[in-house]
Amino acid sequence: MAELADENQSARDHAAGGTERDLEGATVSDLNRVLVLAGGMSPEHEVSLRSGRRVVESLRRLGVEAQTADADSVLLDTLAADPPQVVFPVLHGASGEDGAIRETLDLVGVPYVGAPPQSCRMAFAKPTAKSLVAARGIAVPRGVALPRTVFSDLGAKALLERVIATLGLPLFVKPDQGGSAFGATAVDDAAALSSALVSCFAYSSTALIEQRVSGTEISVGVLDLGDGPFALPAVEIVPDGGVYDYAARYTAGKTEFFCPARLPEDVAAAAAHAAITAHQALGLRDVSRTDLIVDRDGRVCFLEANVAPGMTETSTLPLAVEAAGLDFAVVCRDLAHQALLRA
Structure with a gap:
């Protein structure tokens, strides 16, 4: 783990000092027109717009011409009439993260920041992501993924009883796809499981029911600015009221963040390793964020990747x-530059 920490520090040092370097004959000065995709039709529409505005403002601060566009019926016409050098997607939720938009950008032939379509599909499907990351030796919560139809086909009461008998309590229920904690509910007793599933099925036809791991919730970002992926410092998440729901995520003052997270050095290194492992296991590219929880024994457990x-x-x-x-502005610019080099 110490070697991993050293490698991450070296990568951060290189990234911080090498943003103006010449890569394959092209420099960041060649980047001058970026289209930021924000909005979309998912419940995370407003969050995406806020993300988009921040990226645009950051790029403009460095002299890059940046505009925003939504993933709507005129997008293809916009790309055809005035193609940007690079598209920077910050669309959250379905279509923005399930690979569909990136598949479309590949069809149009416009380079973009972030993971390719097939990797997005694997990361967006939480049960699939868990399986792939677990196969690399990272701990994941024990759980089951059950579609809504199975409850009517097999009988909800008997199935819920079997879930609790197998997984125990407490549990955590969330949609098998999506983000921003929409449809996600902590379940402390058997009576609450049914209503948690109703909430979940409002956002997805399949529910992921997991053993709830108690501990310190953290997120670890991963960047690759051209020299391989490296982990950013872990962010410890302490929501007001104990639940990191939509309001806690996006309302200033609702959550306290500690960065770097208040973790022992070996646990922080394990978290960095888990995030990089998830990034690589899912075939992600440029930038990702992995959500983890550190249990009372210091074990790092993978929850999902974004x-x-x-x-x-x-x-x-x-x-x-x-x-x-x-x-942050330089990182946004360098991520866009990486996409330009791939073109």
Whole structure:
């Protein structure tokens, strides 16, 4: 773990000092037009717009012409009529993170920041992501993924009883896809499980029911600015009231963040290792955020990975970028530059 920490520090130092370097004959000065995709049709629409505004303002601060566009019926016409050098997607939720938009950008031939479509699909499907990350030796909560139809086909009462008998209590119920804690509910007793599933099924046809791990909730961002992925400092999340729901995530003052997280050095290194492992196991690219929980024994447990991390003033990735001694605007520019080089 010490070697991993040293490697991460070296990567951060290189990233901080090498943003103006010449890469394959092209420099960041060649980047001058970026289109930021924000909004979308998911419940995370408003969060996406806030993320988009911050990325645009950051790029403009460095002299990059940046505009926003939504993923709507005129997007393809916009890309055809005035193609940008690079698209920077900050669309959250379905279509923004399930690979559909990136598949479309590949069809159009416009380079973009972030993971390719197939990797987005794997990360967006939480049960699939858990399986792939667990296969790399990272701990995951024990759980089951059950579609809504199975409860009517097999009988809800008997199935709920079997879930509790197998997984025990407390539990955590969340949609198998999506983010921002929509449809996610902590379950402390058997009577609450049924209503938690009703809430979950409002956002997805399949529920992921997991053993609830008690401990310290953290998120770890991963960047790759051209020299391989490195982990940013872990962000410890302490929501007011104990539940990191939508309001706690996006209302200033509702959650207290500690960055770097208040973790022993070996646990922090294990968290960095878990985030980089998830990034690589899912085939992610450029930027990702992994949500983890550290249990009372110091074991790091994978919860989920995000291919389009929030970029708002209360989002954890920008906090981690600042804690690493990096300039958020420069990071945004360099991520866009990486996409330009791939073209």
